[in-house]
Amino acid sequence: MKKKTKNIDLRYAKSRDFTQKDFMYLFNCPKCGFHAKAIAKIWVKGFEDEYIIQTQTIHPEKEKIVKNISDNKLSNDGEIIEELICGKCSGPGGLSPVPYEILELYGYDVKKTIPKKPKTSKLEIIKKFITKK
């Protein structure tokens, strides 16, 4: 049986300032709430006809899993635009900061996911999918 993903509805003050080590970014859909399944459409600004599609699994207890599901390559250089779409309802979504203390309240064991050293930057990951002309 497939494990059901937790769909948590988090409500916390948006005005509060968090320091980098106090929170993590999770996918948030205005319709479905917070969940792990996101789809990313990535293109180079000005060349929207050429894009790659990735599935992104963003779970508070696991490493972010990124899978390229399109064979496309970005052949132009420039500003990378990433648009996140909900993996459940296909509506537009985005990343929202969620404090670790809130995740702990929801029963997530976040101790093991708190980054100890800086990870590969998003741009470096995306660059792997870019081929120059």
Ligand SMILES: [Zn+2]
């Ligand atoms: Zn949704």
